[in-house]
Amino acid sequence: xxxxxxxxxxxxxxxxxxxxxxxxxxxxxxxxxxxxxxxxxxxxxxxxxxxxxxxxxxxxxxxxxxxxxxxxxxxxxxxxxxxxxxxxxxxxxxxxxxxxxxxxxxxxxxxxxxxxxxxxxxxxxxxxxx
Numbered sequence: 001x002x003x004x005x006x007x008x009x010x011x012x013x014x015x016x017x018x019x020x021x022x023x024x025x026x027x028x029x030x031x032x033x034x035x036x037x038x039x040x041x042x043x044x045x046x047x048x049x050x051x052x053x054x055x056x057x058x059x060x061x062x063x064x065x066x067x068x069x070x071x072x073x074x075x076x077x078x079x080x081x082x083x084x085x086x087x088x089x090x091x092x093x094x095x096x097x098x099x100x101x102x103x104x105x106x107x108x109x110x111x112x113x114x115x116x117x118x119x120x121x122x123x124x125x126x127x128x129x130x
Contacts, residue, residue: 005119008049009033010040010066011082012058016104020053023111037061041069048074051118053111056083056101064096071097078118082106 007029009020017033024031032049034040038060040052052070056063063081070077081101099118102110 005029005051006047006049007031007115008040008043008052008077010035010037010052010058010063011055012036013055016055016082020111023108024115027112027115029115037063037066037069040066041073044070044073049077050122051115052077052079054079054081054098056081067096067098078122080114080118 007024009017009031011017011020011033012035014035017035021031021033032043034043036058037054040054041061043049049070054063054066054070058066061069063083067079067081070079078099079097081098082104083101084104100114102114
């Protein structure tokens with residue numbers, strides 16, 4: 001598993017940022033967390049990420065705006081949206097470029113599985129963020 005993968009968590013809930021960090025850090029991935037899309041925008045000015053988990057409902061800049069910003073600035077970033085009602089947004093978010101939308105609360109194995117699927121696809125395509 002490639003531990004040089006850069007993962008960004010964008011969520012306004014501290015508990016969610018902490019949970020993602022714990023799950024992904026336990027696998028050896030470096031994780032950067034921010035609490036809204038504007039903070040994410042600042043982070044991607046210097047460096048793109050390979051994977052981003054983005055909450056749909058956030059203050060300052062919502063998830064859809066954050067998705068658009070990430071894909072504009074870092075088109076190789078695989079964006080996974082998170083929401084309490086993902087089935088409501090799934091089609092729209094995937095049309096707009098999200099890899100998936102997962103349900104909160106989620107299972108730890110679901111996050112690991114999504115990350116592994118994305119990494120396998122990126123390895124096959126040679127599309128790690130630059």
